[in-house]
Amino acid sequence: MRANTFKDIAEYIVTRRSESGDSQESLAIKLAAYDVLFENLDSLTISRWERGKISPNLIRQVSLIEFFNDQPQQLLCDAAFELKQLPSINSFLKMMGQQLNYNHVMGAHPYISQDTISFDKLSKNADEAESMYGWIANYHTNLTKGREIWSKCFIKSLAQADSTDVSFYLVDGLLAGHIFIIKVSEPTFDALSKNQLNDQQLTPEHLIPADEPGCLYMLSTYLGGKHVTEDFLSQLLVTLAETKNNIAFGYKARSDIGVKLMDFLSGEVVHVGEALQEKMEGAKYQGKRRSYVSFKLRRQSLISSSLFLNLTRSCK
Template structure:
């Protein structure tokens, strides 16, 4: 896992300021640092002591704003290194319960044997597409056909990951990379997801917004690994992502949306059912105390002890 002490030093050195200069800048940026001095900052960089989680988050926000990207320099690391830095158990607790996460006892399974693969690399493509089709049918009464699902799944700009364990399907996560115009229409209920076409999908190298299109998991460990894979992807691809969002019909879904620091945009009533939309920027979702804790505080992760 990454350590906050190392990350703090790397960001400061790349900014080209001394410890004393950084202290002055942090104090000017937020009054919470009013008592900070260079001696304390030095102790933080050497790992002798560590600031409270709230201050770690503020410092990371400060560097992210200065360098114009979320988690500067971290996004340059290999995806596997970022993934291994996340605490899977911590992610599971952050997400909470959901009807699309089964109670299969995956805790006793070897976590190193789970493989998160992109759709095009998986042998469980049909299983995942079929499962997602049934989920949308159950939750939204969607008129999307399996063939339409298949076309969207095969589009290289969309994000579709599938979990494999020793040759068996264990779950998936599907997000559409919509054009910014199409995303706003869906989030504001100007159009329904049934009306989306391939023309509404942003190109791979184009700035777009991710719309969560369905997920399923056999157990808590699996959904944590699936989300960690997506968060890693988001850190790496942040320059091409404007917003992220979903339309939600369940209380469990609302809880997850709020835990991920997304905001309720609007709600409508359809056939006696309330549908709410939630959205956030990559920075809103990624720079939270929960994420900072899982990325930079290995001592707080039970699975590492």
């Protein structure tokens, strides 16, 4: 992002168009060629944007900022930048409060007070990481009731890749949450999402370097209470948005909270797993319990989501 600061999207468009030497008409033509989001765009609409009469929707704002070679997350996530159409996240916070107080399968850690606000955040380079890989494997095997059996060696081998992002959240020595994200090519991502490649069939050879274009796939995650929720989500969302090389993000939601989170982020359902009979097993989708629900979220959709913008703006 260049050094300029802007009051709102109207001031941004006026400034960047002036710098580029474009007329409103020529900018409309270039934007229409740049992204299908601007199909049938005309100079009158750009004039109304610049005068603040109307504002482009959030996903259009993301694409427009990228057209001018700026970083949309840096601009839109600045609380000083006015966003007239940003909905509140009260419904999301209410959902999280309900889910995190439900039971440990859904998120609430049974041994930690929900009033706890302090925690230690460890990376995969921490001395304790070795044993925690075993805990993650056990958690996943238990979560799926043995339908998917992971091992400590499997988790460790994937964690060793430079592009793998791992965080552990500890409260008084108890593992109260974790996040485990790998980076793969888009074809591998699609194969994982559709279960053409099972998660436990992943090897380090499937992973790609962080600086290559690809998709972030959340292999495993757990939210153990309100005390880690904001940090957890902020890290997750910023990690996804910080570079154009992250084309998309996705995961297999194996519990209700994972499905509800993607509802708020407007994630695309790619595939669903087998139907389950037990009331508390798997994830509920369209009235049925499923072993998993696979989601895909494009980077542009993420950055323009009200959840991402509200969470990141509140942290600055």
